[in-house]
Amino acid sequence: MTPPASPRPEEEFVAALRALSSRYWGSHPFHRRMHAGLLGKHELRLWATNRWYYQCMLPQKDAAIISNCPIPEVRRQWLPRIVYHDGAAAGEGGSERWLRLCEAVGLARQEVLDQRHVVPAVRFAVDAYVSFARTRPWWEAVASGLTEMFSGHLMRARVTDLLAHYPWISREDLAYFTTRVDAVSAGGRETLDLVVCHCVTREQQDRAIEALSFKCDVLWSMLDAIDRASAESAGGG
Numbered sequence: 001m002t003p004p005a006s007p008r009p010e011e012e013f014v015a016a017l018r019a020l021s022s023r024y025w026g027s028h029p030f031h032r033r034m035h036a037g038l039l040g041k042h043e044l045r046l047w048a049t050n051r052w053y054y055q056c057m058l059p060q061k062d063a064a065i066i067s068n069c070p071i072p073e074v075r076r077q078w079l080p081r082i083v084y085h086d087g088a089a090a091g092e093g094g095s096e097r098w099l100r101l102c103e104a105v106g107l108a109r110q111e112v113l114d115q116r117h118v119v120p121a122v123r124f125a126v127d128a129y130v131s132f133a134r135t136r137p138w139w140e141a142v143a144s145g146l147t148e149m150f151s152g153h154l155m156r157a158r159v160t161d162l163l164a165h166y167p168w169i170s171r172e173d174l175a176y177f178t179t180r181v182d183a184v185s186a187g188g189r190e191t192l193d194l195v196v197c198h199c200v201t202r203e204q205q206d207r208a209i210e211a212l213s214f215k216c217d218v219l220w221s222m223l224d225a226i227d228r229a230s231a232e233s234a235g236g237g
């Protein structure tokens, strides 16, 4: 019997995780068009209201991670993510800021909240992410969140590019991103430390890399579905 492969040295493990940045949704054609100023108002609305489904499911995903984790320090570290999105009180938090962005691009709050524009494949992809967190060991689900490592740079560019190309969007409308950039950059580093610390066998490292790869697919699939829906609605008038 062949003995199990020995764990990768830390730098190699981290490099393998970072190498997945090439599969991150930053380079998806829909994001490229958004950043180049090529989206119409209708496409931006479709994006904002579909992405709402992702935003509103994140606290349930994070709660699943906490419920599967037996380590108090990790649970304590993960908890603020839920409060960040849900806010400490009604009318506060990341979800509220996302709703304001939706309103800024011309959506009524109710049509976002009732999810009438959410396309099936976006729901399917986001639900797969939540289900992954519910059914896998906590450290695998934490590793899937490592896309945050790649998102700080993208969010910074998003603020600059949306302001430059869509004059009807103001900096205040983008508060979700302007207040989130520093948190995801710090969060990404913390999450990486957790993954490096708790994925110590070769098998765990491999599963962490696969988890991050899966998450890149979730995000990519969401944008594929949004892209397709926007092409269909453009074709249909």
Ligand SMILES: O=C(O)c1cc(C(=O)O)c2c(n1)C(=O)C(=O)c1cc(C(=O)O)[nH]c1-2
Residues within 6 Å of the ligand: 058, 144, 145, 146, 147, 148, 150, 151, 154, 155, 180, 184
């Ligand atoms: O705007 C973006 O491109 C972007 C990407 C991601 C990501 O990479 O998953 C997240 C966010 N934003 C974000 O705002 C956020 O709160 C967040 C949480 C998570 C996660 O997996 O737990 N990803 C992301």
